[in-house]
Amino acid sequence: MPMKRFHNRAKIVQVEDVARDTVRLCLQVAEIADQVEPGQFVMLGPLAPDSHDPFLNRPFSVHACHDDIIELLIGVVGRGSRMLSEFVPGQDLYVLGPLGSGFQVPAGAKHMVLVGGGLGIAPLFYLAQHCSRLAAKTVLLYGAGNSEQLLSTVTLTDLGVELALATDDGSAGHHGHAGDLLLNWIAAQPEARGRDTYLATCGPEKMMAAVAAIGREHDFQVEVSLEARMACGVGACLGCTAFDVQGKAVRVCHEGPVFPAGEVFGP
Numbered sequence: 001m002p003m004k005r006f007h008n009r010a011k012i013v014q015v016e017d018v019a020r021d022t023v024r025l026c027l028q029v030a031e032i033a034d035q036v037e038p039g040q041f042v043m044l045g046p047l048a049p050d051s052h053d054p055f056l057n058r059p060f061s062v063h064a065c066h067d068d069i070i071e072l073l074i075g076v077v078g079r080g081s082r083m084l085s086e087f088v089p090g091q092d093l094y095v096l097g098p099l100g101s102g103f104q105v106p107a108g109a110k111h112m113v114l115v116g117g118g119l120g121i122a123p124l125f126y127l128a129q130h131c132s133r134l135a136a137k138t139v140l141l142y143g144a145g146n147s148e149q150l151l152s153t154v155t156l157t158d159l160g161v162e163l164a165l166a167t168d169d170g171s172a173g174h175h176g177h178a179g180d181l182l183l184n185w186i187a188a189q190p191e192a193r194g195r196d197t198y199l200a201t202c203g204p205e206k207m208m209a210a211v212a213a214i215g216r217e218h219d220f221q222v223e224v225s226l227e228a229r230m231a232c233g234v235g236a237c238l239g240c241t242a243f244d245v246q247g248k249a250v251r252v253c254h255e256g257p258v259f260p261a262g263e264v265f266g267p
């Protein structure tokens with residue numbers, strides 16, 4: 001059955017600082033919570049319906065989902081995200097979703113390896129929730145600039161998945177990048193080779209390219225979640241076109257944001 005898309009007024013039920021310049025926003029919106037899949041996103045806005053400033057709605061991945069609640073992780077980087085971080089519980093917010101195509105976790109994969117950098121952790125957290133309900137072993141490899149930018153590890157270990165952390169400055173976990181964590185994990189898991197291992201990554205493009213290259217070398221099944229500036233979020237404006245596949249323009253909001261790594265970084 002095709003997935004329905006809703007444009008709703010959602011009730012904000014919680015706004016919480018979870019790391020430096022990062023807020024978790026919890027929205028009560030049963031129609032979306034009922035059907036959103038890991039990797040899908042929502043468009044938030046208009047953020048100021050009276051002034052329409054900012055004019056464009058803003059895309060955010062679903063970070064977690066339970067009952068009639070969706071959780072979003074908002075990195076405060078500009079005007080829209082700052083406004084979102086200043087909302088308070090009890091206020092309403094317009095939300096359109098669920099949107100896009102999420103992660104396609106292969107049936108029968110024995111190892112699920114999720115590699116997130118910075119705010120790229122947002123959709124991977126929901127994916128980890130999902131994978132931890134499947135029988136497969138799930139590991140979350142998570143890197144950030146420093147310890148203040150890392151999400152609370154309590155929230156992460158609540159997932160019940162194996163977790164390894166890295167920071168660029170060595171203030172928490174491994175001193176280095178999430179890609180290093182992947183190499184360490186592979187070295188410690190000689191049995192995890194080939195198509196039985198599913199690798200999903202989200203974060204800075206350079207990191208995803210490095211992770212995809214490692215995955216390709218070991219013949220893992222790899223998916224990447226892309227970001228692009230978006231206007232409509234529903235495939236209509238072509239504003240988020242990222243690359244061509246066999247001469248056909250691919251829209252991040254519609255065909256993605258999750259793609260097989262080979263389509264993005266080459267086979």
Ligand SMILES: Cc1cc2nc3c(=O)[nH]c(=O)nc-3n(C[C@H](O)[C@H](O)[C@H](O)COP(=O)(O)OP(=O)(O)OC[C@H]3O[C@@H](n4cnc5c(N)ncnc54)[C@H](O)[C@@H]3O)c2cc1C
Pocket residue numbers: 041054058059060061062072073074075076077078079080081082119122123226227228229230257
């Ligand atoms: C599918 C999708 C899912 C996303 N999920 C999340 C998420 O879970 N959490 C999160 O914090 N952010 C997420 N983003 C990015 C988020 O949409 C932008 O950070 C946000 O729209 C910025 O709005 P702003 O008004 O605060 O910033 P602006 O004032 O519009 O811009 C501030 C700075 O951020 C840069 N920027 C803005 N939008 C993007 C973008 N889409 N990609 C790259 N750089 C951008 C601008 O170039 C500028 O340097 C996602 C984006 C996409 C496309």
Ligand code: FES
Pocket residue numbers: 229230231232233234235236237238239240241251252253254
């Ligand atoms: S944002 Fe309009 S087509 Fe993707």
